[in-house]
Amino acid sequence: MHRSSSQPGRHMLDGTVRVLLAEALIVPTGLLAAAFLTRRLGPEGFGLFTLAVSLVSWIEATMPAVFGRATIKLVGEADDWRPVGGLVTRLHLLASVAIAILLWLLASPIATSLGEPALAPYLQLLAVEIPLLGLTAAHRHILIGVGGFRERALAVAARRVSRLLFIVVLVELGLSVSGAILGSIGATLVELAVSRYYVRPPLLRYAHFPARRLWSYVKPLLLFAVLRRAYDRLDLFALTALGGTAAQAGLYGAAQSLTGTPSSLVASSQPLLLATLSRLLSVGDSAAANQIARDAMRAIVLLLPFAAMTVGMASEVVALVFGDAFAAAAPLLAILIFRTLGMALLGVTASILTAAGRPGLTVALTAPMLPLAIGGHLLLIPWLGPIGAALVTTFGAGIGLLGGVLAVHRVLGVAPPAATLARSLAVCGLAYALTVAWPTPDLWVLVKLVLVGLAILVSFVLLGEFSRRELGALSSALGHRTRA
The missing domain is CATH 1.10.357 (Tetracycline Repressor; domain 2)
Known part of the structure; x- marks a missing residue:
């Protein structure tokens, strides 16, 4: 097939x-x-x-x-x-x-x-x-x-x-x-x-x-994966190695675990993006490929208000999942959720560059992140402890995503829409204000997550972020999936 x-x-x-x-x-x-x-x-x-x-x-x-x-x-x-x-x-x-x-x-x-x-x-x-x-x-x-x-x-x-x-x-x-x-x-x-x-x-x-052609992609992409995996594990390891206690490591690990599921779900869509772009570029349909690449980056930008929602209710989420003993994990979650978005956008740009036949650029994007993070951890962890580790790894992800977006713009000439970023930042303020103004105990946190999430989506629709074609496509995908 x-x-x-x-x-x-x-x-x-x-x-x-x-x-x-x-x-x-x-x-x-x-x-x-x-x-x-x-x-x-x-x-x-x-x-x-x-x-x-x-x-x-x-x-x-x-x-x-x-x-x-x-x-x-x-x-x-x-x-x-x-x-x-x-x-x-x-x-x-x-x-x-x-x-x-x-x-x-x-x-x-x-x-x-x-x-x-x-x-x-x-x-x-x-x-x-x-x-x-x-x-x-x-x-x-x-x-x-x-x-x-x-x-x-x-x-x-x-x-x-x-x-x-x-x-x-x-x-x-x-x-x-x-x-x-x-x-x-x-x-x-x-x-x-x-x-x-x-x-x-x-x-x-x-x-x-020709095996040589296969290895021309395997080698840089394997190095990219190794560097990214090392970066993913570096913050917790550095915290422990630089004097962090077992309790601090436990708090940090708890905050990390709350970002794991959204990270995995976003990552599961990246192979589909790579396959679609590779097929379009191979038949010379660069216009469609560029539009999909732009929309893929745009989709990550649209997740910013959900990160702001997480910041506003971080303490409530941590208390619900782990209990009051892990309350100190809340500020870590509020920082690390942005790291998750940064690494997601980096993964999207890596898929785009690979589809465009530039796998070596994925290594160029991630290679500087590791030494920069090591230096940052050495400087901030002794001073700020777990907060320092979270700040360094989130900042590094930001550097990586910025490099990825610039690389995609250089290769394909596309970038996330500025209007989408402006709308996302505006909705971020609304999402944060709603979560802070509405304190919720226990299982009511789940109700709050759903309602604020719906408010975010409605806000984007009212601001004109989605075209009728996009709303129709999403409705069709969800409706067809439900019937199936």
């Missing part, structure tokens, strides 16, 4: 809505699975399961950093995706088999080093899943590259739901921790089966594709 659309913007919006809803299933299914396992396995069994799965989850999260963006880019612009798809799938399989063998052999030493010898057989069992994860990742990226956004969402939803069902059935059959792990493996097989139903890259039959 290689889906084209006469309305690429609407196709991407529809796909984004579907993928976001599918990814959001991790919240209810994850909570239900955790609640079930804690009761059936007990603290010790659940702890072993969590340790084992955390290690494999890290491996799973690393795979997209190596081949993900490059695969989506090259598949998206190819007339025939099978040669590059076959090459990438075989590379995923070879790398994941090697990692699986290594994990199998090192399972006992790893378990011993963690002080949990009983962990070893569970790690060996999970090693079986790693090649499946590699194949699934390859199919996932190919699906996105060919424009199969709906199919990608279906595969994600199938995995989320089947994981919960498999875990419950197998653990109830008396398989304990092994049953929970087998349930996870079964869910990966389900996603692979659904994905392979729609795209079938050749696993054994050789199809020529």
Whole structure:
């Protein structure tokens, strides 16, 4: 399959809505699975399961950093995706088999080093899943590259739901921790089966594709991913290393966790942007590509009032989620929410530059952020503690997003609309004023979130931010998704 659309913007919006809803299933299914396992396995069994799965989850999260963006880019612009798809799938399989063998052999030493010898057989069992994860990742990226956004969402939803069902059935059959792990493996097989139903890259039959071209994208994009991941983890590490207490680290981690979900949801839409732009630019439709790139950056700017809303009710959100003992995390959340937006816009600009054939610029954007952040942390953390760490990492994200926007403007000649920024800043004031003027206790915070969020959207409509075409496209995407 290689889906084209006469309305690429609407196709991407529809796909984004579907993928976001599918990814959001991790919240209810994850909570239900955790609640079930804690009761059936007990603290010790659940702890072993969590340790084992955390290690494999890290491996799973690393795979997209190596081949993900490059695969989506090259598949998206190819007339025939099978040669590059076959090459990438075989590379995923070879790398994941090697990692699986290594994990199998090192399972006992790893378990011993963690002080949990009983962990070893569970790690060996999970090693079986790693090649499946590699194949699934390859199919996932190919699906996105060919424009199969709906199919990608279906595969994600199938995995989320089947994981919960498999875990419950197998653990109830008396398989304990092994049953929970087998349930996870079964869910990966389900996603692979659904994905392979729609795209079938050749696993054994050789199809020529110049590996040099693949590596010309893999190398800079892998370096970009490594630098970005290091930047994401630097603030908490620096706080601890520069004299921060365990309590301060806990407060900082709590504030970070509240920004994690919106960050993940925004990040899940970036591969769809990369695929759409790559396809448009490959056929010479630069006008449509530029419009979508502009709208993608504009969408992040439109999130500014929601950040202002978070600032105004940070103390209430922290109290609801963590309790009064974590009250000191509120000012950290009020700062870090802007870091989340900054990194989101940086990710969007990186996708745009990659689609435009300039992956090296993504490294140029992120490389200065790390040394600047290190210097800032050394200066401010001893003086301001956790607040200093939050200020430095947020400022660094601001530098990165500014560089990204300037780079996109230089390459494509587009930037976020100034009028959108002006409206967003005006609505920021309204959102902040509403949240501060309306103090809410306990679960009423959730009602306040919904109502202020609606007020933000209505304000944008009244200010003329959205055209009738855009409102119609969004209504169509949401309405069609609801009927489906």
